[in-house]
Amino acid sequence: MSRPQPDDPARDPSTTLPLSAAVAHSISAAVTRGGIRPVDFAVEELRRAEDRAAWIEAALRLAFGGGSPGSGVARADDLVRTARPREELDELRRRATMAFGGATRVEARNAALVAYAFVVAAGLVHHRALLSSQPREEIEVLLAELAGVLGEPFASFLETAVKAGGLAA
Amino acid sequence: MQRDHFPSTQVASMQALLTGGQEGRARLCSEVMQRYRAPLLAYVRGSSLRRSGDPEELVHAFFASRLSRADFFEQWLESGFPFRRWLMNGIHFCAHERRRAEDRAVGGEPAGERVHEDAGERAFERALAVRVIESCVHSVHQSLAARGLERHFTAFWKRYVDGRSYAAIASETGLSIRELNSAVRGVTAELRAAVRAELVREGVEAEMLEIELSRMEEVLRP
Numbered sequence: 001m002s003r004p005q006p007d008d009p010a011r012d013p014s015t016t017l018p019l020s021a022a023v024a025h026s027i028s029a030a031v032t033r034g035g036i037r038p039v040d041f042a043v044e045e046l047r048r049a050e051d052r053a054a055w056i057e058a059a060l061r062l063a064f065g066g067g068s069p070g071s072g073v074a075r076a077d078d079l080v081r082t083a084r085p086r087e088e089l090d091e092l093r094r095r096a097t098m099a100f101g102g103a104t105r106v107e108a109r110n111a112a113l114v115a116y117a118f119v120v121a122a123g124l125v126h127h128r129a130l131l132s133s134q135p136r137e138e139i140e141v142l143l144a145e146l147a148g149v150l151g152e153p154f155a156s157f158l159e160t161a162v163k164a165g166g167l168a169a
Numbered sequence: 170m171q172r173d174h175f176p177s178t179q180v181a182s183m184q185a186l187l188t189g190g191q192e193g194r195a196r197l198c199s200e201v202m203q204r205y206r207a208p209l210l211a212y213v214r215g216s217s218l219r220r221s222g223d224p225e226e227l228v229h230a231f232f233a234s235r236l237s238r239a240d241f242f243e244q245w246l247e248s249g250f251p252f253r254r255w256l257m258n259g260i261h262f263c264a265h266e267r268r269r270a271e272d273r274a275v276g277g278e279p280a281g282e283r284v285h286e287d288a289g290e291r292a293f294e295r296a297l298a299v300r301v302i303e304s305c306v307h308s309v310h311q312s313l314a315a316r317g318l319e320r321h322f323t324a325f326w327k328r329y330v331d332g333r334s335y336a337a338i339a340s341e342t343g344l345s346i347r348e349l350n351s352a353v354r355g356v357t358a359e360l361r362a363a364v365r366a367e368l369v370r371e372g373v374e375a376e377m378l379e380i381e382l383s384r385m386e387e388v389l390r391p
Contacts, residue, residue: 021299021389163335
């Protein structure tokens with residue numbers, strides 16, 4: 001039985017048995033990393049939040065240290081609607097990364113992760129650039145998980161970012 | 170892979186089969202052959218045993234001679250060995266017996282033999298890991314198909330085996346990004362549960378499961 005080609009959307013994965021060691025490794029890697037991830041904590045906290053939009057704004061203020069280098073407080077709405085310069089997004093990403101690494105409480109880590117996701121999404125949507133050293137696959141999952149728990153306009157913004165990331169890859 | 174005895178529930182299950190008369194014993198033998206045939210073949214091919222003749226013949230002879238012994242499983246339970254180690258030791262004895270039966274001299278092992286044994290053990294671990302993943306992929310795929318969720322399995326496959334982006338898979342399957350992510354997460358969770366259950370069947374203690382998952386990935390790495 002031959003392995004189907006990636007561009008064959010109609011193929012039946014059952015015809016791929018028996019598995020080669022390489023395919024078994026790919027699946028094993030997915031299973032190994034399929035445990036609890038940092039984004040799961042953020043999603044859980046967002047699910048519990050009474051006002052998720054307010055939670056997002058508070059998270060961004062906390063992670064960015066109150067403001068962005070260019071134009072005052074970086075609000076989530078701004079990141080969604082406005083194409084901020086790449087240098088500014090780079091600086092916000094750096095702050096979010098520092099906030100994540102320095103967080104001692106899970107709430108602060110969640111806030112930093114969500115802020116990071118919004119900046120990376122803004123890079124993808126407005127600049128078609130992946131402003132992250134993380135693998136594209138991990139960024140896609142991060143953005144898609146948050147899209148699944150947020151309302152509009154954030155969910156569509158994050159989904160658009162995932163699509164833009166895929167096109168850029 | 171780190172293995173201890175079968176956990177108490179597994180020992181009880183094996184003992185139940187052993188005390189279940191001919192039928193129970195036959196079922197246990199069948200399970201052992203199905204589970205360990207390919208790993209043992211890989212072990213024979215990768216170890217010094219490869220000089221003992223045709224690997225298929227040796228594994229077949231091993232199963233035929235050992236599993237027919239009335240006390241094979243009882244001796245293992247008393248031995249304190251992990252089952253896989255019991256099998257690897259057993260096939261060495263079986264090979265020596267075959268050599269003696271053929272009236273050949275059995276000399277000392279040449280230098281470098283340990284290297285061959287290590288390679289054989291790695292091949293055994295690798296083949297067993299492939300078998301575990303394969304079995305879980307099969308059962309999860311069947312389960313998803315029965316629930317009308319074939320598309321979810323396809324999405325998982327495209328994602329992790331073909332390495333496709335979410336954007337590409339969404340375009341091919343008609344799923345939204347959110348639906349796609351949810352589907353892939355669901356299939357991953359089912360596979361993860363299936364693999365963990367298989368490892369428990371193999372005798373891995375609950376607290377060792379995460380380490381064992383990582384070790385499986387490591388032995389499968391190309």
